Amino acid sequence: MNELSASSRITYRAVMVRPGVARRIRGLSDRTLAWLFITPTIVLLLAINIFPLLWTIYLSFTNYRANRANVPTIWLGADWYQSILTDPDIWAAMQVTAHFVIWTVVIETVLGFGLAYLIDKKFRGHGMWTTIILLPMMLSPAVVGNFWTFLYQPQIGLFNYVVAFFTGRAASSFQMLGDVTLSPWAIVIVDAWMWTPYVMLICLAGLRSIPDYIYEAAEVDRASKWRQFWSITLPMALPFIMLAVLFRGIENFKMFDMVNLLTGGGPGSTTEVASITLKRAAFESWRTGYSSAFAIILFVTVFGLANIYVKALNKVKSR
Amino acid sequence: MSVNATPSIVRRGLADRVLRRGPLEAAATTIIAAGVVMLMQPFSLTLYSWSLATTLFGTVMFTIVSKVRE
Numbered sequence: 001m002n003e004l005s006a007s008s009r010i011t012y013r014a015v016m017v018r019p020g021v022a023r024r025i026r027g028l029s030d031r032t033l034a035w036l037f038i039t040p041t042i043v044l045l046l047a048i049n050i051f052p053l054l055w056t057i058y059l060s061f062t063n064y065r066a067n068r069a070n071v072p073t074i075w076l077g078a079d080w081y082q083s084i085l086t087d088p089d090i091w092a093a094m095q096v097t098a099h100f101v102i103w104t105v106v107i108e109t110v111l112g113f114g115l116a117y118l119i120d121k122k123f124r125g126h127g128m129w130t131t132i133i134l135l136p137m138m139l140s141p142a143v144v145g146n147f148w149t150f151l152y153q154p155q156i157g158l159f160n161y162v163v164a165f166f167t168g169r170a171a172s173s174f175q176m177l178g179d180v181t182l183s184p185w186a187i188v189i190v191d192a193w194m195w196t197p198y199v200m201l202i203c204l205a206g207l208r209s210i211p212d213y214i215y216e217a218a219e220v221d222r223a224s225k226w227r228q229f230w231s232i233t234l235p236m237a238l239p240f241i242m243l244a245v246l247f248r249g250i251e252n253f254k255m256f257d258m259v260n261l262l263t264g265g266g267p268g269s270t271t272e273v274a275s276i277t278l279k280r281a282a283f284e285s286w287r288t289g290y291s292s293a294f295a296i297i298l299f300v301t302v303f304g305l306a307n308i309y310v311k312a313l314n315k316v317k318s319r
Numbered sequence: 320m321s322v323n324a325t326p327s328i329v330r331r332g333l334a335d336r337v338l339r340r341g342p343l344e345a346a347a348t349t350i351i352a353a354g355v356v357m358l359m360q361p362f363s364l365t366l367y368s369w370s371l372a373t374t375l376f377g378t379v380m381f382t383i384v385s386k387v388r389e
Contacts, residue, residue, distance in 0.1 A: 081371065
């Protein structure tokens with residue numbers, strides 16, 4: 001009897017504790033629970049994304065300098081924007097960026113699609129070749145920048161010796177990173193080497209999404225391979241190619257690390273892409289307000305491109 | 320026996336045809352692309368000066384029209 005009452009007491013206590021917590025959770029609506037779960041993420045997003053963005057927008061209208069934080073801040077209105085958008089040096093930096101973006105995207109798209117087309121044929125050992133082709137993409141840009149600096153060395157660099165072997169020119173007669181004409185191409189080559197596999201992967205996804213029965217129907221209609229490529233393969237893979245172009249375009253528009261490691265913007269300012277100019281204004285000249293305005297201009301451009309990217313992505317998803 | 324002569328295709332006005340998400344998004348996308356081209360072209364400093372305004376206009380337009388009905 002005593003044992004029974006003891007066990008019933010324990011049960012009673014357990015019952016007394018549980019409803020309190022359960023009732024509190026059960027009392028919350030699904031909507032409140034959802035908000036409870038996403039609140040930490042929203043707070044983190046506000047703290048590390050939205051607040052710095054709003055603060056940068058504010059700074060872009062002031063004369064604030066990060067190295068003279070005690071100096072009173074003066075409101076300048078759109079003066080920095082006007083200054084940047086009429087500055088021939090910044091315009092030149094934009095043209096350097098355009099050269100880099102256009103050529104890398106063109107080369108990566110052509111080579112990436114070509115490689116994807118070959119890999120899609122599923123020849124013997126295609127899995128191994130895919131892995132080998134994907135290797136450069138898996139490396140860190142810092143590592144790539146460093147070892148390509150060695151490859152481009154005029155005395156000991158392998159690149160110069162390969163060019164010398166095919167052209168007959170002396171290996172030490174040209175400098176890829178030190179020459180005004182060659183240095184913009186040097187960074188294009190490295191970026192194309194590193195990111196062509198990425199474009200290949202996206203194009204491969206596009207090619208693999210084309211159903212076989214379309215090709216079978218084309219075979220029945222006696223369409224040539226050339227006709228099949230232009231009328232089936234290319235149109236159906238086009239949204240994926242667009243996606244790759246936009247993605248690489250956005251990434252290369254804000255490219256910093258690899259260019260900084262390879263040339264640092266030099267020689268002179270021949271490889272000074274927009275992000276290098278921005279870094280120099282922000283952390284070498286300490287013109288924080290000016291560089292904030294420049295950053296906002298770049299942000300608006302990237303945001304605009306991202307809108308087009310999302311539209312292309314939705315088009316791919318709807319297929 | 321009577322035949323229903325009412326046309327099944329409803330004629331839409333110009334505003335109905337144009338003020339839809341598809342064409343408006345395409346217009347906004349074109350404006351953004353024009354703004355980006357203006358920013359990076361090597362021909363005219365004036366075009367470069369107006370690039371931010373163009374891109375910003377296109378981006379705001381895209382954000383608004385993406386909420387418009389299909």
